[in-house]
Amino acid sequence: MPVIWELDFYSRPVLDENNKKLWEVLICESPTDITTEPDSLFRYAKFCSNSEVNSVTLRTALEEAIAQAPKPPSRIRFFRRQMANMITKGCEDAGIAAFASRRTLALNQWIEQRMQAVYPTYPNYQAGTNPSVAMPANTPQPLPDALIGQQWAFVNLERSPSKKCQSGKLTLVKPFR
Numbered sequence: 391m392p393v394i395w396e397l398d399f400y401s402r403p404v405l406d407e408n409n410k411k412l413w414e415v416l417i418c419e420s421p422t423d424i425t426t427e428p429d430s431l432f433r434y435a436k437f438c439s440n441s442e443v444n445s446v447t448l449r450t451a452l453e454e455a456i457a458q459a460p461k462p463p464s465r466i467r468f469f470r471r472q473m474a475n476m477i478t479k480g481c482e483d484a485g486i487a488a489f490a491s492r493r494t495l496a497l498n499q500w501i502e503q504r505m506q507a508v509y510p511t512y513p514n515y516q517a518g519t520n521p522s523v524a525m526p527a528n529t530p531q532p533l534p535d536a537l538i539g540q541q542w543a544f545v546n547l548e549r550s551p552s553k554k555c556q557s558g559k560l561t562l563v564k565p566f567r
Contacts, residue, residue, distance in 0.1 A: 392464035394420040395432075395455075396497035397481075397488070399448055399473055401440070403505070405514035410440045415451040416504075418496050419459075420467065428496045432459045435504075448480030456484070467491040469498075 396418050401411040415438070419431035434455040438447055456462045465487040468477045474490055481488035509515050 391422050393459075393461045394422075395463040395466045396420055396494040397466050397468045397477060398470065398494075398497055398501065399443075399468075399477060399480075400470055402437075402509060403516045403518075404437075404509055404512045405516060406439055409514075412437050413440060413443050414438070415448060416497065416500065417452070417455050417466075418500055419463075420493075420496055428499060431496065433500065434458060443476075445476050445480035445483060448476065449483040452480060452484040452486065462486075465489060467494050467497075469494045 398414075398416045400413065402414045404412045406412050415434070415436045417432075417434040418428070419433070421428060421431060432455075434451070436451050436454070438451075463486055466477075466481050467489055468474070469490065469492060470477075471490060478488045510517070
């Protein structure tokens with residue numbers, strides 16, 4: 391199964407020695423199985439100053455993370471649209487496809503955990519400055535005619551595929567990004 395990483399590159403509520411916000415690259419592996427504990431998956435974090443926020447720094451961080459990871463990713467997901475150009479460029483320069491996605495649950499949980507337990511331990515922590523980790527909702531669009539259901543049918547499905555669900559060994563299938 392391909393390895394997918396979740397990535398964030400954004401300012402944190404911590405100031406450097408010049409009273410400028412520190413930025414951080416966070417990378418974590420997406421769980422591919424419902425029984426996998428998020429803490430057991432690969433994680434990488436690196437701070438940088440606001441003058442180093444560019445696609446070159448991101449590419450370097452990605453190369454360092456790939457060197458440390460057990461397996462390189464086949465693609466990367468990110469959720470911050472305001473960083474889309476820089477993240478896409480940095481990932482392309484590192485030879486990895488990047489996609490904007492709302493499916494970054496492991497990353498969002500890790501960011502929340504760091505907001506509560508890690509950043510407050512720094513001396514220049516700025517309480518109350520919590521950058522949003524939510525991806526803004528798109529404007530609803532009408533469904534194409536091909537997707538609008540004109541009729542319904544009752545069907546019978548085989549029981550054998552559903553046995554996997556009961557055993558707890560269901561592998562998550564990712565048909566969408």
